[in-house]
Amino acid sequence: MTAVDETTGAKEFGQSRRRKEDARLITGRTKWTDNIVLPGMAHLAMVRSPVASGTIASIDVADAKASPGVLGVWTGADLDAEQGDLPCAWAITPDMKHPRRPAVAAGRVKFAGEIVAVIAARSAAEARDAADKVLVDYDDLPVVLDMNEAIKEGTPLVHEELGTNVNAVWVFNSGEAGTGGNVDEAIEAARADADSIVLERTFRQQRLVPAFMEPRSTVVDPTGEQLTVWSATQVPHIARFLLAVVLGISESKVRFIAPDVGGGFGGKIHLSPEEVATVLIARKLGKPVKYTETRSESIQSAHHGRDQIQRITMAAKKDGTVTGLKVDLLADMGAYLGLVTPGVPVLGAFMFNAIYKIPAYEFKCTNVFTNKVLTDAYRGAGRPEATYAIERMMDTLANELGVDPLALREKNWIKHEEFPFTTVCGLTYDSGNYEAATSRAVELFDYEGLRREQAERRARKDPIQLGIGISTFTEMCGLAPSRVLGSLNYGAGGWEYSAIRMLPTGKVEVLTGASAHGQGHETAFSQIVADQLGVPFEDVEILHGDTQITHKGLDTYGSRSLVVGGIAIVKAAEKVIEKAKPIAAHLLEANVADIEFDSGKFSVAGTDKGVTIQEVALATFAAHNYPEGIEPSIDADATFDPENFSYPHGTHLCATEIDTETGKVTIRKYVCVDDIGTVVNPLIAEGQVHGGLAQGIAQALWEEARHDESGTLTTATFVDYTLPTAADMPFFTTDMTETASTSNPLGVKGVGEAGTIASTPAVINAVVDALRPWGVDDIQMPTTAQRVWKAIQGKEFDASVGAKDTRDGSHEAAPGNGAPLWSGNESGGAQ
Amino acid sequence: MIPAAFDYESPASIDEALQVIAGAGDREVKVLAGGQSLIPVLRLRMNAPDLVVDLGRIAELRGVRDDGDAIAIGAMTTHDDVTREPLIRQHALLLSLAAQTVADPQVRHRGTFGGSLAHADPAADMPAPALALGAEFVIAGPSGRRTVGASDFFTDLFTTAIGEGELLVEVRVPKHTGWGAHYEKFNHVAHTWSIVGVAAAVRVEGGTIAEAKVGLTNMGLVPIRATAVEQALVGQPATADAIRAAAQNADQGTNPMSDASADEHYRRHLAKVLTGRAVLAAVG
Numbered sequence A: 001m002t003a004v005d006e007t008t009g010a011k012e013f014g015q016s017r018r019r020k021e022d023a024r025l026i027t028g029r030t031k032w033t034d035n036i037v038l039p040g041m042a043h044l045a046m047v048r049s050p051v052a053s054g055t056i057a058s059i060d061v062a063d064a065k066a067s068p069g070v071l072g073v074w075t076g077a078d079l080d081a082e083q084g085d086l087p088c089a090w091a092i093t094p095d096m097k098h099p100r101r102p103a104v105a106a107g108r109v110k111f112a113g114e115i116v117a118v119i120a121a122r123s124a125a126e127a128r129d130a131a132d133k134v135l136v137d138y139d140d141l142p143v144v145l146d147m148n149e150a151i152k153e154g155t156p157l158v159h160e161e162l163g164t165n166v167n168a169v170w171v172f173n174s175g176e177a178g179t180g181g182n183v184d185e186a187i188e189a190a191r192a193d194a195d196s197i198v199l200e201r202t203f204r205q206q207r208l209v210p211a212f213m214e215p216r217s218t219v220v221d222p223t224g225e226q227l228t229v230w231s232a233t234q235v236p237h238i239a240r241f242l243l244a245v246v247l248g249i250s251e252s253k254v255r256f257i258a259p260d261v262g263g264g265f266g267g268k269i270h271l272s273p274e275e276v277a278t279v280l281i282a283r284k285l286g287k288p289v290k291y292t293e294t295r296s297e298s299i300q301s302a303h304h305g306r307d308q309i310q311r312i313t314m315a316a317k318k319d320g321t322v323t324g325l326k327v328d329l330l331a332d333m334g335a336y337l338g339l340v341t342p343g344v345p346v347l348g349a350f351m352f353n354a355i356y357k358i359p360a361y362e363f364k365c366t367n368v369f370t371n372k373v374l375t376d377a378y379r380g381a382g383r384p385e386a387t388y389a390i391e392r393m394m395d396t397l398a399n400e401l402g403v404d405p406l407a408l409r410e411k412n413w414i415k416h417e418e419f420p421f422t423t424v425c426g427l428t429y430d431s432g433n434y435e436a437a438t439s440r441a442v443e444l445f446d447y448e449g450l451r452r453e454q455a456e457r458r459a460r461k462d463p464i465q466l467g468i469g470i471s472t473f474t475e476m477c478g479l480a481p482s483r484v485l486g487s488l489n490y491g492a493g494g495w496e497y498s499a500i501r502m503l504p505t506g507k508v509e510v511l512t513g514a515s516a517h518g519q520g521h522e523t524a525f526s527q528i529v530a531d532q533l534g535v536p537f538e539d540v541e542i543l544h545g546d547t548q549i550t551h552k553g554l555d556t557y558g559s560r561s562l563v564v565g566g567i568a569i570v571k572a573a574e575k576v577i578e579k580a581k582p583i584a585a586h587l588l589e590a591n592v593a594d595i596e597f598d599s600g601k602f603s604v605a606g607t608d609k610g611v612t613i614q615e616v617a618l619a620t621f622a623a624h625n626y627p628e629g630i631e632p633s634i635d636a637d638a639t640f641d642p643e644n645f646s647y648p649h650g651t652h653l654c655a656t657e658i659d660t661e662t663g664k665v666t667i668r669k670y671v672c673v674d675d676i677g678t679v680v681n682p683l684i685a686e687g688q689v690h691g692g693l694a695q696g697i698a699q700a701l702w703e704e705a706r707h708d709e710s711g712t713l714t715t716a717t718f719v720d721y722t723l724p725t726a727a728d729m730p731f732f733t734t735d736m737t738e739t740a741s742t743s744n745p746l747g748v749k750g751v752g753e754a755g756t757i758a759s760t761p762a763v764i765n766a767v768v769d770a771l772r773p774w775g776v777d778d779i780q781m782p783t784t785a786q787r788v789w790k791a792i793q794g795k796e797f798d799a800s801v802g803a804k805d806t807r808d809g810s811h812e813a814a815p816g817n818g819a820p821l822w823s824g825n826e827s828g829g830a831q
Numbered sequence B: 001m002i003p004a005a006f007d008y009e010s011p012a013s014i015d016e017a018l019q020v021i022a023g024a025g026d027r028e029v030k031v032l033a034g035g036q037s038l039i040p041v042l043r044l045r046m047n048a049p050d051l052v053v054d055l056g057r058i059a060e061l062r063g064v065r066d067d068g069d070a071i072a073i074g075a076m077t078t079h080d081d082v083t084r085e086p087l088i089r090q091h092a093l094l095l096s097l098a099a100q101t102v103a104d105p106q107v108r109h110r111g112t113f114g115g116s117l118a119h120a121d122p123a124a125d126m127p128a129p130a131l132a133l134g135a136e137f138v139i140a141g142p143s144g145r146r147t148v149g150a151s152d153f154f155t156d157l158f159t160t161a162i163g164e165g166e167l168l169v170e171v172r173v174p175k176h177t178g179w180g181a182h183y184e185k186f187n188h189v190a191h192t193w194s195i196v197g198v199a200a201a202v203r204v205e206g207g208t209i210a211e212a213k214v215g216l217t218n219m220g221l222v223p224i225r226a227t228a229v230e231q232a233l234v235g236q237p238a239t240a241d242a243i244r245a246a247a248q249n250a251d252q253g254t255n256p257m258s259d260a261s262a263d264e265h266y267r268r269h270l271a272k273v274l275t276g277r278a279v280l281a282a283v284g
């Protein structure tokens, strides 16, 4: 049963339809890459370096070659002449240092897990057995792991030929850009002013493993005119282009297919060494080849995320007005540059100012090479890091000034009547309503009640202490206006493509360049098309992920699929209707100008004469009777290039309980009210929020990729890399406010990364808030029980310390009249 | 999953299994129970046995029976069965509660009681409760059966009294009917092993602790009986204060490791806190 929206006539938009793709995805009865079996297919296994830095003194492949079923063994030296270099698409500065990145290392290895030889055999088991028989001797070289060390003079180099461990230094300065004041002046002024305060803090963004559910897998069929590559990738179009470039073959000779793909979170945005190696070996053998990584290989050699050291300086007036923000980052690239590795911190550059009106801003990142697997995009890419830093700073400032952290935020944020608002970074936020989302969240959370309970627990020094954490986040997503990407020297645009094919039976095939890997595109896009064309939801088929079906596209990442890809679909649908109108008019023997289209029907204004879009499709197919001078087709395509990003935002409130006897952190309550504009499918949107929250909370509490001093990843299985499951998650209270985006016709904003971006600081702010009576001001992620417990050992508990920062004058007045603590308190509650 | 190649046998009886193992000669043999520890080791190629002998078809190894003053639990009884089996819940509740904390439902449906004890992972949850309850381990070998007491069974890291060519077939657990019990497990995320775990069984008479048995998980290379705590508890009132005071002895005689999840100092502290909680919960 579907309800019709009275105002728009939409039947599908806003319906919580269950995802039509789920039955096949969940049962696995589908074309996961590893399910593909081709006649005569050979299998690969990789030999990987156990050392993080060294030269290959010798490789003995004789035993491996003689192993049963083996078809060939190739070392980096064997492949070097033809393997090319894996590309990075984002030279963030003209003088960026860009090391060679071979698919298979020849001579020199730079991280533990790097491929040094490839085995092909008749079965995967035989390939794996033979891999154990390759004998490699390494001469160890010094290992560079710590970013602070890496940039010091005299530290060994990850890439000797580059002469430095610094990849690039990228700076944005609002004074120079003319988008704001000079931050150094703002900070100096604050230092000199008794009514101002300057805070300096350093935060650590630990390394994370994207941990997608389906390990990466590639099948290559070199037979026939085109080379066909099936791969568990987020970016079939980009990968096809890059593969052609890397191997120097014609793009038209490559067909790249992303069949159903089981998650990515950014971890499958690349042309991988494994993909290139699989193509090379398939070409050599002249027959189909498959490679599927093991989970441990995936954790060791697929790119990681985050890994920054963030030095933040904030200047503010004592009334709570922020006057300047300076960000100085070290960002770990790992050993190589992937597709957008150096640009990940840059994606965060525009988000440290977040929802606040900060008059002066500077961002500087120093990208550093280390002997670890490379980093690259991971859910949020740059924006979670930025959001973490600013939201931690806002809480820290509130604490220093003794004001409520929500009141402090409200004092600084952009008011809803101020939109569109151009920020200190020069971005124009088209819309938003931080007041609305915050009021709703405060109400759902019972902010007052929990603050009261917190004070009571502090007063009686309860062994279970309560902390409240806030994150009022925004993000820029919907990557991206092509001109903006051009101005940042990114190697491609940010448009998306769609085509709609009207079949004679009235069914609709929709092609999209945004290839799904678990998001539910097929359902949400079908809902959009059903409304646009007035056809049943069931009659819409979404086709994606095959470069011979959708010849162009820029794929799926950066919460772009709906806000860019979805709009391309709308534009294509509009063209279908425009193309169908003259044919409908012809069939109805009416004037085109008199034809109206509504809910799937073309009718003649003021009459009951009409013809359905399906009838027009059939008539067009038959082509017996259509107007002269036009083509007998109502198929159409469109390429949409957004003019602006979209800026979802929201208020996340987290209450954590800390067991002070053990240090264990438990999330007592989590409320988030997100504003993602209008919502196509609330069920899917909520699912995205839930999954995002889980990942963001996991960064705060559990996940970390750790290395030992030799550079070996010590968290290379899920025993040591502690991913949470549903059993570890609190009940999420989620809600939405709807402030339609004004930069696209649907009013939508992205949702794919929101939960991840917002939740990490909300949790850590809550943990720190609980620990304030011990004088704790910061804690490193993940906040394991041991870390929390150690943070309070040997420290005095002062119940009044914590009380001061939250219980300002307004608090006493607030209960009873229902007025929220943070509102109507523009002075910031200075005492 | 692609382990190194191995031969595979799945005998139908204990005798047949012992024969198969004896007949293997010089070849390295590994016994497969639920596979929840062995398979990951094979998958990562940390071990490459020549022959894997699967106990899965041996019906006589599975199930629980009343054996007078004890209950006898077959080695192949799964963790999930241990959590549900009425005889265990009635006479050895501690085991049932500990088994509930093992991993996740999938692992509990495959992993076995005997496998967990034979594997003797210091972080595993079943050894400490078995030790605390004074379990006896029935080991079958080519020359017949022998019984090893709990204090002699766990000999070292991942090492037990089970000799080469032998099988653990049954675990006899003295009845603790009417005892209060609790297993206090401390870990990072729900599906993982214990950082520290405390198994407590207590008999209270008229508000006084008459008997107490406390076993510690992951406080050394082998599970450890917290005898100082047990002694301190006996004769004390079953009150929070008395129990917490006794629990302060929990790290006596322990030798905890320092690893990525916890250092020795923190483990010692945890042992005390968790022991207090476990005993308090067991008292009810």
Ligand SMILES: Cc1cc2nc3c(=O)[nH]c(=O)nc-3n(C[C@H](O)[C@H](O)[C@H](O)COP(=O)(O)OP(=O)(O)OC[C@H]3O[C@@H](n4cnc5c(N)ncnc54)[C@H](O)[C@@H]3O)c2cc1C
Pocket: B030, B031, B032, B033, B034, B035, B036, B037, B038, B039, B040, B055, B075, B076, B101, B102, B103, B104, B107, B110, B111, B112, B113, B114, B115, B116, B118, B119, B121, B123, B124, B125, B126, B162, B166, B167, B168, B169, B191, B192, B193, B194
């Ligand atoms: C994801 C995951 C999480 C886990 N979490 C926990 C946890 O939280 N707590 C916990 O306690 N355990 C945990 N485990 C381990 C689990 O409990 C295993 O079931 C247990 O350790 C071994 O039991 P098994 O039956 O699977 O034995 P197997 O893996 O089949 O065997 C283990 C070892 O014991 C030997 N063996 C088995 N049976 C016998 C026998 N009858 N006689 C002689 N030798 C024998 C085998 O040869 C092998 O060396 C986890 C496992 C996984 C996969």
